[in-house]
Amino acid sequence: MKGPRPRPVPMRQCSVCGAQRPKRELLRIVRTPQGEVEIDEGPRTRPGRGAYLCAAGACLTEGARGRRLRQRLGVEIPEAVKAELMRRAQAPA
Numbered sequence: 673m674k675g676p677r678p679r680p681v682p683m684r685q686c687s688v689c690g691a692q693r694p695k696r697e698l699l700r701i702v703r704t705p706q707g708e709v710e711i712d713e714g715p716r717t718r719p720g721r722g723a724y725l726c727a728a729g730a731c732l733t734e735g736a737r738g739r740r741l742r743q744r745l746g747v748e749i750p751e752a753v754k755a756e757l758m759r760r761a762q763a764p765a
């Protein structure tokens with residue numbers, strides 16, 4: 673007998689390395705309709721343009737240092753968001 677059908681896992685692409693991953697393994701950065709850039713951690717996806725990063729390691733660092741996020745979101749990434757990405761990059765998984 674087969675178990676329940678697995679539910680399709682929503683996949684998203686990391687803006688830095690381009691890997692496709694399940695959405696919950698990625699961190700979403702959102703540019704809100706008000707033009708603010710924030711880390712989107714809510715249980716629901718917030719409105720606005722989003723960029724995804726692998727939720728650990730080098731992609732967070734590159735997201736904070738590089739231009740990819742800015743290119744993707746079309747705005748400067750605030751220092752506070754960069755600092756938070758760097759902090760998470762160093763946090764144990």
Ligand SMILES: [Zn+2]
Pocket residue numbers: 686687688689690691725726731
């Ligand atoms: Zn990545």
